[in-house]
Amino acid sequence: MNGTARHILIVGAGHAGGVAAATLRQAGFAGAVTLIGSEPYPPHERPPLSKELLAGAIPVEKTFLKPLAFYAENGIAFRPGETATAIDRAARRVELANGETVPYDLLLLTTGARARRLALPGADDRRVVYLRDIRDSLALRERLTGGPRIVVVGAGFIGLEAAAVARKRGAAVTVVEVQPAPLQRVCPTEIGDFMAALHRRNGVELRTGVALTAIEPDGDAVVLRTADGNAIAADVVLAGIGAQPNIELAQAAGLAVEDGVVTDEFGRTNDPHVFAAGDVTRHYNPLLGRKLRLEAWQNAQNQAIAVAKVMAGGDQPYAEVPWFWTDQYDVNLQIAGAPERWGTLVWRGGTGDKAFTVFGIEDGRPVAAITMNNGRDMRPARELIARRRTVDLARLADPKVKLQDLARES
Amino acid sequence: MAEENWVSVAKRSAINPGDVLGVRLGEREIALYNLDGEIYATDNLCTHAFALLSQGWLDGETIECPLHGGRFEVKTGKGLGPPINDDLKTYPVRVIGDDVQIRFE
Numbered sequence: 001m002n003g004t005a006r007h008i009l010i011v012g013a014g015h016a017g018g019v020a021a022a023t024l025r026q027a028g029f030a031g032a033v034t035l036i037g038s039e040p041y042p043p044h045e046r047p048p049l050s051k052e053l054l055a056g057a058i059p060v061e062k063t064f065l066k067p068l069a070f071y072a073e074n075g076i077a078f079r080p081g082e083t084a085t086a087i088d089r090a091a092r093r094v095e096l097a098n099g100e101t102v103p104y105d106l107l108l109l110t111t112g113a114r115a116r117r118l119a120l121p122g123a124d125d126r127r128v129v130y131l132r133d134i135r136d137s138l139a140l141r142e143r144l145t146g147g148p149r150i151v152v153v154g155a156g157f158i159g160l161e162a163a164a165v166a167r168k169r170g171a172a173v174t175v176v177e178v179q180p181a182p183l184q185r186v187c188p189t190e191i192g193d194f195m196a197a198l199h200r201r202n203g204v205e206l207r208t209g210v211a212l213t214a215i216e217p218d219g220d221a222v223v224l225r226t227a228d229g230n231a232i233a234a235d236v237v238l239a240g241i242g243a244q245p246n247i248e249l250a251q252a253a254g255l256a257v258e259d260g261v262v263t264d265e266f267g268r269t270n271d272p273h274v275f276a277a278g279d280v281t282r283h284y285n286p287l288l289g290r291k292l293r294l295e296a297w298q299n300a301q302n303q304a305i306a307v308a309k310v311m312a313g314g315d316q317p318y319a320e321v322p323w324f325w326t327d328q329y330d331v332n333l334q335i336a337g338a339p340e341r342w343g344t345l346v347w348r349g350g351t352g353d354k355a356f357t358v359f360g361i362e363d364g365r366p367v368a369a370i371t372m373n374n375g376r377d378m379r380p381a382r383e384l385i386a387r388r389r390t391v392d393l394a395r396l397a398d399p400k401v402k403l404q405d406l407a408r409e410s
Numbered sequence: 411m412a413e414e415n416w417v418s419v420a421k422r423s424a425i426n427p428g429d430v431l432g433v434r435l436g437e438r439e440i441a442l443y444n445l446d447g448e449i450y451a452t453d454n455l456c457t458h459a460f461a462l463l464s465q466g467w468l469d470g471e472t473i474e475c476p477l478h479g480g481r482f483e484v485k486t487g488k489g490l491g492p493p494i495n496d497d498l499k500t501y502p503v504r505v506i507g508d509d510v511q512i513r514f515e
Contacts, residue, residue: 006473052459065492297493301492325478373463374476375461376466379469
């Protein structure tokens, strides 16, 4: 159906948008490609923004997917600093903030997500910051100099990664988390406790089970009030409380939206001329048999590749086991699968070891896995999950049995 | 090539077929691979992020980084797509008895 498309317009020039543009050309799409993005930077990867870039270990350019010249060289009209304001689906064109309209044959929405804002009295204080884009990262890096007191709200990936960098840069770090342990949205409690211990060993004051009630200015600093009656002083407050998808364009245009632009496994929305990929999608995953929204490198990269190929005339779905990683201090934590809950756990090694792997089991089948400093296990773990078959749990728990052997059995 | 450019880096018997071994030479991290009895050598540091490929996944003639899944061809060092932008440096290898030697430029 897409063999006749002459112009593909991509709205959103983050990781997914950039990957999709490059993939269209690799897949042989010969029509025009326009890539529009609000940010001043070319498409880039976000994982370093809360790690190496924040730490000052790499220059901004190192995060770019491709050098800026790549886009012109490949016939991709890349327009940074432009914001789409409306989609006219009937006329098949997009309106920009500068008043221009851009027509399309096929439209790809890669509008991503933004940091969820702290909903507290006083949260609009200028010392409350977020970490989502390059400018946020560079601004926070600046604020981390001179040993400030930083309070991180939320012990998720972003908050903990920033806390680790802030400690390395000599800041006094307090992390406040309302849940009883870190990473509870994605990990079992044992792993949350392991990460809590890691941060405390590295000098972070981690306060779990603590809710905030207000942020008050106090001279050059602020004071965070907690529900249990305490006060925490901060020079900087970083809120890392999740992301919300940038669905407004799609919603206003009447596309199906459920906390994310709804797509099938090919990235198709309910309009045959409109596709979506990356963080903004609530997409159907045939391996999991359900729709989900992901904020992750793998999804930005590989879903965008799959959807761009479909737009160029291909017919292969996006069907991968979700995969996430985080790097904090000397720990690399990887997660495969996106279980709605962690049921039975099968351990290969334990939290007292330097490296270990743990599987989440449902009905005798591995549905999720975590590797701690044990990335070598991740590949066969993903294969085991993708097979969706029962495994011998005693053998799975035996570190002497190789995972790749288990993946080939049964 | 001058004889002194060859450096002994490991024992041949320490690298089984299908295995990868990391060795450190001064500042350099080197990965040694046994592909069906042939030994190959590359830089051990992934070109994408600070990770030792020797802790990764050797799948046939491809090494996968344990941190972020980047993949390289062992024989050529060629990066096999994102997140890899830069290829991996490879080194000439010779085996003298049980001595694996590699040559630096």
